Amino acid sequence: MDDRDWLILHTLNNEKSITKAGQSLFLAQPTLTKRLKQIETEFGVKIVDRGIKGVQFTPEGEYLAKRANEMLQFLREIKEDIENFNQNVSGTLRLGVSNFISKYKLPILLKLFKDQYPDVEFQVDTGYSKDIFNLVYNQTTHIGFVRGDYSWPGQKLLLFEEKLCIASTNKLELEDLPRLPRIDYRTDQLYKQLVENWWTEHYSQPPYIAMSVDQGDTCKEMILNGLGYAIMPSLFVDGIEEIHKIYLKDNKGNYLTRKTWMFYHEESLNLNVVKAFVNFIKDIDLYKL
DSSP states (O other): OOOHHHHHHHHHHOOOOOHHHHHHHHOHHHHHHHHHHHHHHHSSSOEEEEEEEEEEEEEHHHHHHHHHHHHHHHHHHHHHHHHSSSSSSOEEEEEEEEEHHHHHHHHHHHHHHHHOOOEEEEEEEOOOHHHHHHHHTSSSSEEEEEOOOOOSEEEEEEEEEEEEEEEEESSOOOGGGGSSSSEEEOOOOHHHHHHHHHHHHHHHSOOOEEESSSHHHHHHHHHHTTTEEEEEEEETTTTTTTTEEEEEOOOSOOOOOOEEEEEEEEGGSSSHHHHHHHHHHHHHGGGGG
């Protein structure tokens, strides 16, 4: 077994499909199947069963897939430790970033950091905040950029805070909202619950959801075309003159806000590249990017 074999088991366990695993690893399906059979021969056990629903791991296969994840993490830590022996800031920085931040903030952040530390490479995973939280919690990534107030046991830094607003091309009255078409977009559960709690505090009837779209940017375009209003963080629509905003408040008169955090584990600061990036972010005003 070499690190490529462990990667095959890890990827196959994630994808549950020979075809998708091969695409992810840039391996032809026959090549992947042949290597999998060689691994089975080496251990003397059957690792997977292939059926209509894709790949199913045997109990022995599930054990090996679990150990594959541990082995890959162990190998990654060895490489990082070796890179860290010199005092230069180099190596691969692993980041988990929520979808909004990855589009609107991350590219310029990485460019500025790369300008200072040209020997650094990046591995970036994007997704919903809950998924990013899990990545950094399990130390799959060094640092996570997460939107929302998740309970985090490690180190964290508040990056910025944005108000929630009702966004529309028409001026609206709050009492009319239940009768007006609303556009929702796919987001994480913590944010959806925040909006739902605000709604139930103010209205006895459900909203009129005219459409649900895939992401906030699509929602913004629907708003701009006059197809309804949306409830969204203000950064989505700041600076767009055609969009009117009403900032949400709770029953105590406090603005509803959504915070964006940087999460990381204290021990990860032992890596020069992580420590440099954390210090870099502390000196950056993300509102101005």
